[in-house]
Amino acid sequence: MEERLVVTGEVVAIAEEFSPGRGTFESDGKIVAAETGTLLLDQKNHTATIIPKNPVAEPKKKDRVLALVTDIKSSMAICEILTIEGAKRAVTGETEATLHVSNISPQYVESISQAMRTGDIIRAEVIQTTPSIQLSTVGRPFGVILARCSRCRGVLKLKQKSLYCEECEHFEKRKIAEPYGLIQGNP
Ligand SMILES: [Zn+2]
Numbered sequence: 190m191e192e193r194l195v196v197t198g199e200v201v202a203i204a205e206e207f208s209p210g211r212g213t214f215e216s217d218g219k220i221v222a223a224e225t226g227t228l229l230l231d232q233k234n235h236t237a238t239i240i241p242k243n244p245v246a247e248p249k250k251k252d253r254v255l256a257l258v259t260d261i262k263s264s265m266a267i268c269e270i271l272t273i274e275g276a277k278r279a280v281t282g283e284t285e286a287t288l289h290v291s292n293i294s295p296q297y298v299e300s301i302s303q304a305m306r307t308g309d310i311i312r313a314e315v316i317q318t319t320p321s322i323q324l325s326t327v328g329r330p331f332g333v334i335l336a337r338c339s340r341c342r343g344v345l346k347l348k349q350k351s352l353y354c355e356e357c358e359h360f361e362k363r364k365i366a367e368p369y370g371l372i373q374g375n376p
Pocket residue numbers: 338339340341342343354355356357358
């Protein structure tokens with residue numbers, strides 16, 4: 190299999206020898222690159238495909254993601270996925286996800302605001318991607334990794350296994366991830 194870097198619009202093969210695969214199209218008897226990336230000419234199946242230079246990182250089931258809580262509804266938290274753990278690329282496509290109250294903790298959670306608040310950053314697991322992205326924070330590594338004080342918006346610190354605002358001198362309740370805090374390499 191031959192591999193080389195090609196740019197959008199480049200003629201990569203002739204239609205007599207190859208049929209267009211992903212990332213290519215046929216025009217006037219020629220196979221043309223529809224995007225920039227690595228060209229794969231499969232001699233066995235006679236297809237020309239291009240692996241894009243910056244493959245999109247779409248959240249998949251079982252992925253661990255960091256997400257910002259953007260809104261709290263009565264039975265769910267609305268989140269925006271910021272990064273997929275382990276993926277070196279930015280998230281593209283659908284980034285809105287929901288976390289249902291029943292998927293927050295193995296214990297019964299009466300209301301979402303006991304577990305997270307708008308502006309918090311959570312580590313969660315993707316449990317569904319279609320028709321919408323659903324998250325879960327059941328499990329010790331999952332939950333809030335960065336919580337903001339509901340009074341002053343300052344970052345809450347872990348104190349006596351609870352979250353404490355040094356400014357306001359009060360504790361707040363969250364479903365805390367272990368470990369709490371942003372890990373190096375995360376935003
Ligand atoms: Zn505060």
